[in-house]
Amino acid sequence: MARFSLVVLCSGRGSNLQALIDASHSGTLPADVVAVCSDRPDCAALARARDAGIAVRAMRPRDFVDRAAFDRALFAEAAQFAPDLIVLAGFMRILDPAVVGQWRGRMINIHPSLLPKYPGLRTHERALDAGDAEHGASVHFVTAELDGGPVIAQVALPVLADDTPASLAARLLPLEHRLLVATTRLIVDGDIVLDGDHVVRNGRPLPAPLRLHADGELG
Numbered sequence: 001m002a003r004f005s006l007v008v009l010c011s012g013r014g015s016n017l018q019a020l021i022d023a024s025h026s027g028t029l030p031a032d033v034v035a036v037c038s039d040r041p042d043c044a045a046l047a048r049a050r051d052a053g054i055a056v057r058a059m060r061p062r063d064f065v066d067r068a069a070f071d072r073a074l075f076a077e078a079a080q081f082a083p084d085l086i087v088l089a090g091f092m093r094i095l096d097p098a099v100v101g102q103w104r105g106r107m108i109n110i111h112p113s114l115l116p117k118y119p120g121l122r123t124h125e126r127a128l129d130a131g132d133a134e135h136g137a138s139v140h141f142v143t144a145e146l147d148g149g150p151v152i153a154q155v156a157l158p159v160l161a162d163d164t165p166a167s168l169a170a171r172l173l174p175l176e177h178r179l180l181v182a183t184t185r186l187i188v189d190g191d192i193v194l195d196g197d198h199v200v201r202n203g204r205p206l207p208a209p210l211r212l213h214a215d216g217e218l219g
């Protein structure tokens with residue numbers, strides 16, 4: 001049987017992409033990253049993909065008349081690879097609702113906050129400004145609402161008294177990598193699906209997002 005296939009969309013550094021590639025190669029994730037698509041032709045994520053021998057596709061938003069036209073073109077490229085799942089990993093664009101609808105239940109995003117807290121940008125700074133005792137990251141199914149789709153799983157970490165946005169981001173990043181791989185694995189295994197607005201695990205709606213534990217398990 002063909003392996004489960006992923007297309008990953010990135011705009012920047014690509015460390016979450018790298019975690020997926022590494023997990024695919026090591027066998028932790030029984031899936032292949034078949035292509036990486038980007039809105040930034042020069043981004044580091046595309047270099048990581050090329051280094052791993054993965055197909056890349058990039059196009060610039062300014063070459064299109066509007067958001068809908070760009071998204072149609074980018075997702076048409078992604079669709080050529082017939083992925084089982086699209087993963088947004090540091091893809092820094094708001095999506096046109098039409099493409100979101102086409103991929104509903106087959107597209108996830110990793111976001112650096114404990115959603116529903118802090119959708120959008122500057123999440124680490126906002127958590128610090130609010131005096132939060134904990135911060136974290138979420139993986140959710142993508143819907144038309146920015147960072148608003150049903151949350152599958154989260155990882156949390158304590159905020160320290162001397163944390164800065166940069167220190168918090170640096171401590172969170174390796175946890176994000178583990179969260180993204182573990183959550184993607186549950187989807188690859190067929191344990192997690194989106195049913196209407198509910199995340200369903202093995203036939204039962206999740207009462208709350210799964211949490212990543214220190215042993216790497218989601219529960």
Ligand code: GRF
Nearest residue numbers: 013014015016090110111112
């Ligand atoms: C991560 O913090 C991710 O949660 C957010 O953007 C960042 C991407 O980092 N959506 P990288 O490009 O995967 O290194």
